[in-house]
Amino acid sequence: xxxxxxxxxxxxATAIFLAIQAALxxxxxxxxxxxxxxxxxQEGDQFVVNEVQxxxxxxxxxxxxxxxxxxxxxxxxxxxxxxxxxxxxAARQQEQLxxxxxHELRTPLSVLRANADVVLGLDDPSNDDLRHxxxxxxxxxxxxxxxxxxxxxxxxxxxxxxDRHPVDVAQLSRDIVLELRALAEEASIELVVSAPDAVLARxxxxxxxxxxxxxxxxxxxxxxxxxxxxxxxxxxxGEARVTVTDDGPGxxxxxxxxxxxxxxxxxxxxxxxxxxxxxxxxxxxxAHGGTLTVESPIANGRGSRFTLSLGxxxxx
Numbered sequence: 001x002x003x004x005x006x007x008x009x010x011x012x013a014t015a016i017f018l019a020i021q022a023a024l025x026x027x028x029x030x031x032x033x034x035x036x037x038x039x040x041x042q043e044g045d046q047f048v049v050n051e052v053q054x055x056x057x058x059x060x061x062x063x064x065x066x067x068x069x070x071x072x073x074x075x076x077x078x079x080x081x082x083x084x085x086x087x088x089x090a091a092r093q094q095e096q097l098x099x100x101x102x103h104e105l106r107t108p109l110s111v112l113r114a115n116a117d118v119v120l121g122l123d124d125p126s127n128d129d130l131r132h133x134x135x136x137x138x139x140x141x142x143x144x145x146x147x148x149x150x151x152x153x154x155x156x157x158x159x160x161x162x163d164r165h166p167v168d169v170a171q172l173s174r175d176i177v178l179e180l181r182a183l184a185e186e187a188s189i190e191l192v193v194s195a196p197d198a199v200l201a202r203x204x205x206x207x208x209x210x211x212x213x214x215x216x217x218x219x220x221x222x223x224x225x226x227x228x229x230x231x232x233x234x235x236x237x238g239e240a241r242v243t244v245t246d247d248g249p250g251x252x253x254x255x256x257x258x259x260x261x262x263x264x265x266x267x268x269x270x271x272x273x274x275x276x277x278x279x280x281x282x283x284x285x286x287a288h289g290g291t292l293t294v295e296s297p298i299a300n301g302r303g304s305r306f307t308l309s310l311g312x313x314x315x316x
Contacts, residue, residue, distance in 0.1 A: 010080075013073075013076045020075070024068065109140075112140050115140075119133045164202040166201070167208065168198045168200055169199045170197070172208065173233045174193050180216050180220065187223065188226045189220060189225075190227070191231070194233075195232070196234065199234065199240050203240075210284065212242055212244075215281055218278060218306075227246065229244065229246045230245045238312060240311070241307060241309050243306065245304070246303060248303065249302060250296040251304050252296075290308065292309070
């Protein structure tokens with residue numbers, strides 16, 4: 001990637017260099033000194049006086065133009081570097097994403113291979129052995145699926161604009177809570193949603209569903225056993241907002257920014273999930289002209305509140 005960027009910078013710098021040099025040559029021609037000389041010619045018995053116009057390039061101007069060649073080259077290189085900054089930043093981000101994704105996918109792949117090796121190494125595997133291997137394999141493939149799905153969503157957000165249409169965010173949130181209630185009940189967590197009959201906003205259903213689902217699932221996964229998670233949907237100051245509040249361990253203030261970085265899991269590398277949920281939720285919010293913020297702790301050093309803003313609300 002670096003070699004390709006360097007080659008592109010050389011080409012851009014060369015084009016800028018040639019353009020500047022062409023401009024200098026034009027200036028050199030324009031600054032040429034015009035001289036008029038008189039020539040006397042004899043035609044028969046008469047003498048004819050002719051004035052001859054000529055141009056002369058000043059040696060000092062020519063020398064200055066030649067001396068400026070390395071300076072122009074340096075300026076062209078600097079301008080090309082400045083112009084290439086966005087491309088270089090994008091390339092670095094892409095390289096980082098590829099490296100992080102490779103690392104994230106390598107772990108579940110290693111689990112799958114280890115499970116297969118263990119089972120194949122048993123002379124007479126019992127049903128329990130096979131069951132445990134299948135369960136671990138399913139968890140690994142689920143993690144891979146979540147990671148790949150998140151990356152595809154990220155790619156779609158970058159590749160095309162948001163297809164907005166009126167959506168009832170309140171009903172969308174109720175459906176997601178219903179979908180995730182079984183996961184919450186496994187951890188003895190009470191999952192409650194409160195919303196008016198309808199909160200309409202011009203959003204893209206698929207992306208907003210993913211953002212809300214990521215927030216609720218994140219609260220469940222990082223919560224202690226027993227507790228409560230509240231999902232509130234409302235229209236405030238012309239914005240559709242979804243808040244997810246829990247009474248779990250909370251997020252230390254020092255990690256408020258870090259949790260929105262790709263593949264971060266609140267300082268716990270072994271935590272369940274892909275590490276893409278919160279970053280994608282924030283990216284989706286910003287793509288809709290909104291924000292995603294976190295408040296934590298809320299009371300007694302515990303609890304978190306994530307507020308998802310989705311831009312303009314259609315509610316009057």
